[in-house]
Amino acid sequence: MVRVRFAPSPTGPLHIGGVRTALFNYLFAKKNAGTFILRIEDTDQTRYVQGAEEYIMDSLEWLGIKFDEGIREGGNYGPYRQSERKDIYEKFCKILLDKGKAYIAFDTPEELEALRKEYESKGQTFTYNYITRKSLKNSLTLGQDETQKLINSGVPYVVRFLIPKNEIIEVYDEIRDNVKFNSNELDDKVLMKADGLPTYHLANIVDDHLMKITHVIRGEEWLPSLPLHVLLYRAFEWEAPKFAHLPLILKPNGKGKLSKRDGDQMGFPVFPLEWNNGDEIFRGYREDGYLPEAVINMLALLGWNPGTEQEIFSMDELIETFSIERVGKSGSRFDPDKAKWFNHQYIMKKDGEELAKMVEPKLKEENLNYNIETLPKICNLIKERVNFVKDIISEGIYFFKQPETYEEKFFKKAVKENTPEILRKLIEILENTQDFSSTHTENAVKSWLEKTQLGFGQVMPAFRLALVGEGKGPHVFDITEIIGKEETINRLYKFLNYLG
Numbered sequence: 001m002v003r004v005r006f007a008p009s010p011t012g013p014l015h016i017g018g019v020r021t022a023l024f025n026y027l028f029a030k031k032n033a034g035t036f037i038l039r040i041e042d043t044d045q046t047r048y049v050q051g052a053e054e055y056i057m058d059s060l061e062w063l064g065i066k067f068d069e070g071i072r073e074g075g076n077y078g079p080y081r082q083s084e085r086k087d088i089y090e091k092f093c094k095i096l097l098d099k100g101k102a103y104i105a106f107d108t109p110e111e112l113e114a115l116r117k118e119y120e121s122k123g124q125t126f127t128y129n130y131i132t133r134k135s136l137k138n139s140l141t142l143g144q145d146e147t148q149k150l151i152n153s154g155v156p157y158v159v160r161f162l163i164p165k166n167e168i169i170e171v172y173d174e175i176r177d178n179v180k181f182n183s184n185e186l187d188d189k190v191l192m193k194a195d196g197l198p199t200y201h202l203a204n205i206v207d208d209h210l211m212k213i214t215h216v217i218r219g220e221e222w223l224p225s226l227p228l229h230v231l232l233y234r235a236f237e238w239e240a241p242k243f244a245h246l247p248l249i250l251k252p253n254g255k256g257k258l259s260k261r262d263g264d265q266m267g268f269p270v271f272p273l274e275w276n277n278g279d280e281i282f283r284g285y286r287e288d289g290y291l292p293e294a295v296i297n298m299l300a301l302l303g304w305n306p307g308t309e310q311e312i313f314s315m316d317e318l319i320e321t322f323s324i325e326r327v328g329k330s331g332s333r334f335d336p337d338k339a340k341w342f343n344h345q346y347i348m349k350k351d352g353e354e355l356a357k358m359v360e361p362k363l364k365e366e367n368l369n370y371n372i373e374t375l376p377k378i379c380n381l382i383k384e385r386v387n388f389v390k391d392i393i394s395e396g397i398y399f400f401k402q403p404e405t406y407e408e409k410f411f412k413k414a415v416k417e418n419t420p421e422i423l424r425k426l427i428e429i430l431e432n433t434q435d436f437s438s439t440h441t442e443n444a445v446k447s448w449l450e451k452t453q454l455g456f457g458q459v460m461p462a463f464r465l466a467l468v469g470e471g472k473g474p475h476v477f478d479i480t481e482i483i484g485k486e487e488t489i490n491r492l493y494k495f496l497n498y499l500g
């Protein structure tokens with residue numbers, strides 16, 4: 001039975017790289033009829049940010065990434081917040097100490113910092129490992145009695161993992177195949193901090209085992225931790241899950257990992273929802289007008305290749321098609337323009353009724369006049385021209401109010417000496433047109449043009465300018481049908497007054 005987890009730390013807003021990790025875990029679980037778990041890894045209380053945990057859950061809920069077990073969902077393997085599992089970690093840390101796989105270290109942060117500076121002065125790097133641990137203040141050098149004496153007297157200590165020396169650790173990664181590590185290049189990582197809380201490494205391994213996680217799918221930044229985690233599984237004599245390390249999401253120029261600073265500088269979001277905790281504000285995909293389906297589709301294709309030319313996938317299609325084997329090893333460049341393209345595709349897929357419901361609150365907010373019956377028609381006419389729902393209003397503003405100015409460049413092309421006379425005749429035709437549907441009005445105007453031998457170019461540009469104020473927009477007679485006979489004629493008279 002496949003069981004996977006997404007295990008973020010509540011240290012700030014959830015980056016889209018984290019969202020993609022959650023998405024790939026979700027797709028893998030659903031593809032294999034498995035279970036998807038949310039676990040909040042909040043053991044580092046110094047970096048805990050108020051509101052971040054709720055932000056993570058709200059973001060994934062907006063995107064349609066649903067958990068089977070978690071803080072809100074419950075489940076049989078809780079608690080799903082690591083800060084509530086302290087007693088569990090203490091128990092398993094003691095097991096490692098009793099087995100001689102870990103040891104107690106009394107070195108203070110100040111002493112270790114002094115050693116780092118001493119090594120730096122010699123052009124070297126200090127590492128707490130199989131060489132240096134022999135001369136440092138720990139249970140390996142002090143002996144059992146002295147160690148217990150220091151513990152009883154309240155001297156702060158940490159628990160470190162005893163990395164074996166001269167060992168090649170070989171692990172199969174579902175994306176990267178076999179990866180090898182030399183244990184001599186690893187340091188004796190802290191497993192339990194002086195405050196009694198575990199580090200990520202111990203808590204992660206213990207929780208994955210107790211929650212029966214079968215596959216660990218996470219970002220490649222955790223690849224250097226893989227040998228330690230494998231050694232911890234061996235120390236506990238547990239079967240390790242399968243591992244898959246996802247490639248990075250790169251900056252638009254392909255140089256380095258995508259960061260929140262890139263979004264600030266280049267004007268695009270890197271977080272699913274707006275983040276505002278009073279100290280910092282970052283824009284979100286939802287608030288910028290992206291549809292959740294578009295964000296999901298865009299993220300799925302960052303690092304995963306379906307093996308076909310298909311680019312638009314529903315969530316169900318992604319679940320059916322997804323496989324870890326088709327996730328690449330190399331980083332994927334984030335393209336802000338491609339993100340907009342995806343959003344455009346999903347706007348095009350929505351019908352006018354759906355879009356009208358999304359546009360209506362904005363129309364009310366801007367105090368614009370609209371007809372709820374014609375709003376779906378407007379949305380259908382405009383949606384091909386926009387990347388965001390909110391742009392339906394700015395792109396089709398002439399549907400909601402009369403033009404206040406007339407585009408100068410188009411004016412020079414549209415208006416000739418006889419234009420006022422032609423527009424007066426046009427008004428007569430329109431006033432005598434009873435059925436103001438697009439087709440009927442167009443036929444009436446065409447019939448008049450044929451009788452008078454006027455060309456379309458002598459009438460239609462000026463007509464469009466009077467209605468829209470610019471040389472853009474959908475079919476003129478679709479516009480007249482929506483705004484109606486009275487408003488169409490009013491705009492023509494207003495334009496005539498402007499012409500003097």
